[in-house]
Amino acid sequence: MLDPETRTGVVYIAVENPDGLLKPGMHARVRVVLDRHEQATAVPLASVVETPEGSTVFVLTDDGGRVSQVSVRLGLADRAMVEVLSGVDPADRVVTLGSHLVRDGQVVEVVD
Numbered sequence: 001m002l003d004p005e006t007r008t009g010v011v012y013i014a015v016e017n018p019d020g021l022l023k024p025g026m027h028a029r030v031r032v033v034l035d036r037h038e039q040a041t042a043v044p045l046a047s048v049v050e051t052p053e054g055s056t057v058f059v060l061t062d063d064g065g066r067v068s069q070v071s072v073r074l075g076l077a078d079r080a081m082v083e084v085l086s087g088v089d090p091a092d093r094v095v096t097l098g099s100h101l102v103r104d105g106q107v108v109e110v111v112d
Contacts, residue, residue, distance in 0.1 A: 033076060040075065040083040047096045048074070048082060057088060058095035058102050060110065067095055069104040 002009040011030075015022065049056050055074050058067040075083035088094060093110075095102055102108060 033078075035076060037076060037083060041088060041090045042081045042083050043088065043094050044096045045077060045080055045082050047094050047099045048072070049099050057084075058099055058104075059088065060093040060095070060108075065107045065110050067102055067104070067106055067108055069102075 043057055047057050049058070049069070053071065055072050056069050057072055059070050060066070061068045070087050072087035073085040075085045077083065095108065
């Protein structure tokens with residue numbers, strides 16, 4: 001049962017602790033995801049650039065290496081990947097490294 005004021009609750013879990021780093025009574029902040037989307041379009045979390053207007057990614061627009069910054073609506077995420085609900089098609093090529101250094105319309109070197 002969650003405390004409505006603090007939005008916290010007690011959860012008991014069993015985890016391996018071979019190095020003894022976890023001690024009884026320790027607290028943790030966790031995020032429990034109860035949903036999973038098997039056929040979702042996803043991009044590396046590092047490719048997402050947050051702007052005042054919202055979340056964006058850079059998509060390769062042509063074979064010349066020019067990129068376009070597109071707005072995306074994000075869904076479920078883990079430590080490495082985030083689901084893209086709209087703005088990117090599964091066939092799109094997304095800038096995954098150095099996305100915070102790229103500008104809209106810039107020509108980039110494509111490395112497969």
